[in-house]
Amino acid sequence: MTDPAAPLSPDPSNPMLLLENQLCFPLYAASRMLTKAYQPLLQELGLTYPQYLVLLLLWEHKELTVKEIGEHLLLDSGTLTPLLKRMEQRKWLSRRRAAHDERSVIIELLPDGEALHGPACRVPEQMLTRLGMPNEDFLALRSQLNNLLIRLQ
Amino acid sequence: MTDPAAPLSPDPSNPMLLLENQLCFPLYAASRMLTKAYQPLLQELGLTYPQYLVLLLLWEHKELTVKEIGEHLLLDSGTLTPLLKRMEQRKWLSRRRAAHDERSVIIELLPDGEALHGPACRVPEQMLTRLGMPNEDFLALRSQLNNLLIRLQ
DNA sequence: TATGTTTTAATCGTGCGCAATTAATATGTA
DNA sequence: TACATATTAATTGCGCACGATTAAAACATA
Numbered sequence: 001m002t003d004p005a006a007p008l009s010p011d012p013s014n015p016m017l018l019l020e021n022q023l024c025f026p027l028y029a030a031s032r033m034l035t036k037a038y039q040p041l042l043q044e045l046g047l048t049y050p051q052y053l054v055l056l057l058l059w060e061h062k063e064l065t066v067k068e069i070g071e072h073l074l075l076d077s078g079t080l081t082p083l084l085k086r087m088e089q090r091k092w093l094s095r096r097r098a099a100h101d102e103r104s105v106i107i108e109l110l111p112d113g114e115a116l117h118g119p120a121c122r123v124p125e126q127m128l129t130r131l132g133m134p135n136e137d138f139l140a141l142r143s144q145l146n147n148l149l150i151r152l153q
Numbered sequence: 154m155t156d157p158a159a160p161l162s163p164d165p166s167n168p169m170l171l172l173e174n175q176l177c178f179p180l181y182a183a184s185r186m187l188t189k190a191y192q193p194l195l196q197e198l199g200l201t202y203p204q205y206l207v208l209l210l211l212w213e214h215k216e217l218t219v220k221e222i223g224e225h226l227l228l229d230s231g232t233l234t235p236l237l238k239r240m241e242q243r244k245w246l247s248r249r250r251a252a253h254d255e256r257s258v259i260i261e262l263l264p265d266g267e268a269l270h271g272p273a274c275r276v277p278e279q280m281l282t283r284l285g286m287p288n289e290d291f292l293a294l295r296s297q298l299n300n301l302l303i304r305l306q
Numbered sequence: 307t308a309t310g311t312t313t314t315a316a317t318c319g320t321g322c323g324c325a326a327t328t329a330a331t332a333t334g335t336a
Numbered sequence: 337t338a339c340a341t342a343t344t345a346a347t348t349g350c351g352c353a354c355g356a357t358t359a360a361a362a363c364a365t366a
Contacts, residue, residue, distance in 0.1 A: 016277035017270075019209050019225065023291060024187055024280070026298035028202075029227050031184035032353075033305035034177055039355095049181070050322065056172050067344065072172065074182050077345045079323050086321080103331050103344040117170075124169035127177070131304055138176060141297045145179035148294065151284055152186035185323075192324095203352065220314065230315045232353050239351080256314040256361050 037130055041123050045116055050075075051087055052120070058093060058109040059117050065104045092116070190283055194276050198269055203228075204240055205273070211246060211262040212270050218257045245269070 019025050035049045042052055053073055057064060064072075066080055073080075084107060087093050092113030098104040128138070172178050188202045195205055203226075210217060210225055217225075219233055226233075237260060240246050245266035251257040284291070 014274045014277075017209055017212060017274060019206070019213075022209075022277060023284075023295050023298075024191065024202075025206065025226075026295060026302055027180070027184045027187055028206075030298050030302045030305065031180045033227065033302060034180055036354085037305055038177065048321065049177075053172070053178065053181075056170055056175075059170060060172075065344085073178075074186065075322095076324070078325075078347080081346055083322070097345095101332070101344085105345065121167045121170060124167075124175060131176075131301075133301070133304060137297065137300070141294075141301065142176050142179060144290065144294045144297065145176075145183050147290070148284075148286070149179055149183045149186060151286060152183065152190055189324080201351065218314085228352095229354070231317080231355075234316055236352070250315095254314085254362070258315065 038123070038127065041126055045119055046090070047116070047120075050079075050083060051092075052123075054083070054087065054107075055092070055109075055113060055116060055120065058107065058113060059120075063106055063108045065098065065106055067104065069107060087113075191276070191280065194279055198272055199243070200269070200273075203232075203236060204245075205276075207236070207240065207260075208245070208262075208266060208269060208273065211260065211266060212273075216259055216261045218251065218259055220257065222260060240266075 015021055038049050038052070042049060045052075047055070050073075054069060057069060057072055061068075066077060066084065069084075070076055070080055084093065084095060088095050090112070091110055093110055094108045096106050096108070098106050131138070133141075168174055191202050191205070195202060198205075200208070206226055207222060210222060214221075219230060219237065222237075223229055223233055237246065237248060241248050243265070244263055246263055247261045249259055249261070251259050281291070286294075
């Protein structure tokens, strides 16, 4: 059909350009679908998914700077500042400048945020049930995603 | 330390609530980081990542309804309508009502959109190189993500 | 044919995500 | 101490995502 000596030109049917042959699309779609699956559980707590992630950190650490939260979640202040302000309005956390370094803002868990810990404890197992995924598949996928994440840093 | 007969209460150190023990976070973070890795390549073409996905479909199908695009990408009209209008302004595609069913809107690839196909052909391989991931890892991860996606539908 | 239901996009409002810029503070160094 | 540099958040602007609602068209069926 095509002249094998023809100069290399973009293959109009380049199979690598097919949606189903790419890694990016299932990653993009699965991430959104998983967040959507969290929705009904988090909605009962009045939380969005990124807010839930911030609380996961604060339940573990009680106090963190914005910078530290950003390092854990791979988010910058452009995303975090307004998000944290919304959580401050709900009295889940407080924001204050660090005394020893006025550049840093310390985010501290407040009682109303602590109070969400109890009901949130059930979320992970509920999600596991919802997924109905064999545990070894779960562990394998998680470890491969963490590998990918390292490659992308 | 704790009374073993105490009533079950939310474990303050529930390990399932740790960020690193969850599936959701690496999925969420890897998806964002991968999109960010596409950025410099797509920016040369003036494309955002979701716009690139729409073009992938149109390069394959030439014409699709908004509904069909939404089914492929798992996006609704609230996301697609403004996105497609921006792509229409750039003359990459056209939008028109279907004659046989005025409810449907047909999205057709235009020459300027077709013209992006050539340069875009290199994007997938450049990303593969960027990832530096063994091919079998790539295939395994993709297939597991597709499995997860099916479970989440 | 009339009418209730379903389908399809568009619209609206809210909350991310992120690049780029700005402003304040801290640090390093001559 | 002065001054250049680096660090940390905040701000701005734009483009998704998505739930909820609306409006128009098509369909089903009594």
